[in-house]
Amino acid sequence: MFILLLLVTNASLALLYPFSRSRLFLVAAIYGAVTLLVLYLLFHPRNQWLVANRSRVDGAGCLALTFDDGPDPVDTAKLLDLLKEKGVKATFFVVGKRADQHPEIVRRAWAEGHLIANHTWSHYSLFCFLSPRRLRAEIERGTESVRRSCGSRPRLFRSPVGLRHALLAPYLKDAGLEYISWTIRTRDTLTADSGLIARRILNKAVSGDIILLHDRLPGGTAAMLEALPRVIDELRARGFQFVLAGPRENSCDTLEPAACESAL
Numbered sequence: 591m592f593i594l595l596l597l598v599t600n601a602s603l604a605l606l607y608p609f610s611r612s613r614l615f616l617v618a619a620i621y622g623a624v625t626l627l628v629l630y631l632l633f634h635p636r637n638q639w640l641v642a643n644r645s646r647v648d649g650a651g652c653l654a655l656t657f658d659d660g661p662d663p664v665d666t667a668k669l670l671d672l673l674k675e676k677g678v679k680a681t682f683f684v685v686g687k688r689a690d691q692h693p694e695i696v697r698r699a700w701a702e703g704h705l706i707a708n709h710t711w712s713h714y715s716l717f718c719f720l721s722p723r724r725l726r727a728e729i730e731r732g733t734e735s736v737r738r739s740c741g742s743r744p745r746l747f748r749s750p751v752g753l754r755h756a757l758l759a760p761y762l763k764d765a766g767l768e769y770i771s772w773t774i775r776t777r778d779t780l781t782a783d784s785g786l787i788a789r790r791i792l793n794k795a796v797s798g799d800i801i802l803l804h805d806r807l808p809g810g811t812a813a814m815l816e817a818l819p820r821v822i823d824e825l826r827a828r829g830f831q832f833v834l835a836g837p838r839e840n841s842c843d844t845l846e847p848a849a850c851e852s853a854l
């Protein structure tokens with residue numbers, strides 16, 4: 591796909607000869623259109639072109655809360671307390687190297703009925719430009735870290751910022767992972783206004799939505815933690831129920847039975 595786009599843009603340079611102003615505009619328009627298309631392919635969270643992905647959950651009145659970038663020894667623990675108090679199960683897309691630093695938090699989340707998923711090994715921000723070897727390592731090391739932390743092999747994957755990569759589809763297939771996107775982005779990474787985060791969810795929520803939040807942020811997650819109880823109560827009052835973004839079954843297939851029992 592990207593090779594084809596590269597060929598189109600380079601071939602369009604031939605249109606410049608013989609040079610005229612209108613030909614220059616035509617080439618600039620082709621470059622602009624291809625650039626927009628590449629940006630769409632790499633950045634749009636729900637586009638299906640580079641990798642098949644799921645951005646909804648099944649079931650009438652069901653919603654899924656998903657938390658990216660953890661675990662954090664303080665904020666994730668507070669979030670787990672809150673979810674326990676409310677009786678809500680959620681899906682955690684953990685960063686492998688952080689899970690290795692705080693495996694007890696991941697173990698606790700799993701033990702309390704949440705789902706743990708792969709959010710790469712290092713959360714490299716230029717994910718779409720990774721070499722093939724590094725891409726595979728980011729996926730495989732992320733999976734291994736989750737398995738080490740909670741004894742369960744992850745089935746779901748989400749890339750940093752939802753970025754795509756031309757080789758993501760075959761590599762995820764090899765790793766037995768399903769790409770999970772979202773329908774509601776709260777942009778809790780950019781605001782400390784808990785009311786705004788709550789409104790961004792409450793104004794949009796419809797059956798099947800997958801909601802993207804973060805349980806680890808450089809400036810802390812106080813706003814998210816403040817917004818969440820209100821969001822949960824209000825959505826429940828509207829008749830919604832919270833579900834995991836995928837099944838927890840078959841999670842012990844990589845473990846010995848005894849280890850599996852203790853992991854559960």
Ligand SMILES: [Zn+2]
Nearest residue numbers: 658659750751
């Ligand atoms: Zn992330």
